[in-house]
Amino acid sequence: MKYPIIITSIIFTAGVLTIPVVFSDDDRREYRQRSVGVAPIFSPTYKEECSSCHMAYPPGLLPARSWKKIMAGLETHFGDNAELDLETFKNISEFLISNSADDSVYRRSRKIMRSLNDKDVPLRISKTPYIINKHDEIPDKLIKYNKKVNSLSNCSACHNKAEQGLFSEDGVNIPGYGRWDD
Ligand code: HEC
Numbered sequence: 001m002k003y004p005i006i007i008t009s010i011i012f013t014a015g016v017l018t019i020p021v022v023f024s025d026d027d028r029r030e031y032r033q034r035s036v037g038v039a040p041i042f043s044p045t046y047k048e049e050c051s052s053c054h055m056a057y058p059p060g061l062l063p064a065r066s067w068k069k070i071m072a073g074l075e076t077h078f079g080d081n082a083e084l085d086l087e088t089f090k091n092i093s094e095f096l097i098s099n100s101a102d103d104s105v106y107r108r109s110r111k112i113m114r115s116l117n118d119k120d121v122p123l124r125i126s127k128t129p130y131i132i133n134k135h136d137e138i139p140d141k142l143i144k145y146n147k148k149v150n151s152l153s154n155c156s157a158c159h160n161k162a163e164q165g166l167f168s169e170d171g172v173n174i175p176g177y178g179r180w181d182d
């Protein structure tokens with residue numbers, strides 16, 4: 001009567017070996033975010049101080065060296081004064097630098113980094129070669145001369161989920177034009 005034991009152990013082993021790999025919704029969302037976006041990380045202080053004039057740009061859109069330079073020049077920030085008190089300055093600098101594109105595993109961050117030379121220190125996301133390249137077929141009349149957009153810096157005007165760090169083509173809707181099909 002050895003068979004029942006053998007059969008039982010076969011069933012048992014098969015059961016152990018075929019335990020399905022379960023991906024939760026969170027895993028799937030994370031996987032999608034990695035392949036079409038940048039890390040959706042924001043700090044409350046960053047949101048409060050850096051989203052009154054434009055969207056809070058996800059830190060994974062620029063290298064740390066760019067964030068350092070931007071933070072060092074807040075007094076004359078693209079024609080505005082965005083100066084902060086010392087404590088807030090330190091808090092936001094630390095946040096941006098530690099979540100920058102440099103070591104990110106997210107696809108868009110890596111592409112932005114790869115498009116830069118080591119010595120490039122872009123002050124704008126919209127002036128990085130990768131981002132310029134991705135938008136070079138969109139005519140000026142849909143960006144610069146489009147009152148609801150005004151400039152390529154205004155990511156969230158066209159990318160519905162820019163503030164969650166998502167930049168897939170299927171989430172694009174250009175105001176006054178609609179979906180973009182190339
Ligand atoms: C008083 C308004 C104001 C505040 C506050 C402000 N900015 Fe800006 N920022 C601007 C303007 C104006 C531009 C240029 C936008 C344009 O060209 O369309 C800009 C552009 C930028 C860009 C470049 C966007 C691009 O073209 O890729 C970055 C990055 C940026 N800001 C980061 C920050 C950070 C970080 C903070 C918080 C410390 C901040 N900003 C706070 C007004 C502001």
Ligand code: HEC
Pocket residue numbers: 061108125126131134135137138142143149151152153154155156157158159167168169172174180182
């Ligand atoms: C005028 C609307 C508009 C603005 C503003 C805009 N984009 Fe886009 N973006 C598009 C369109 C349209 C595409 C698709 C281009 C194509 O496929 O030819 C695109 C493509 C992209 C892609 C590549 C997506 C893919 O699947 O390949 C990224 C990343 C991106 N944009 C990031 C940004 C960021 C970051 C900003 C702000 C600094 C920005 N965009 C501003 C319209 C816009």
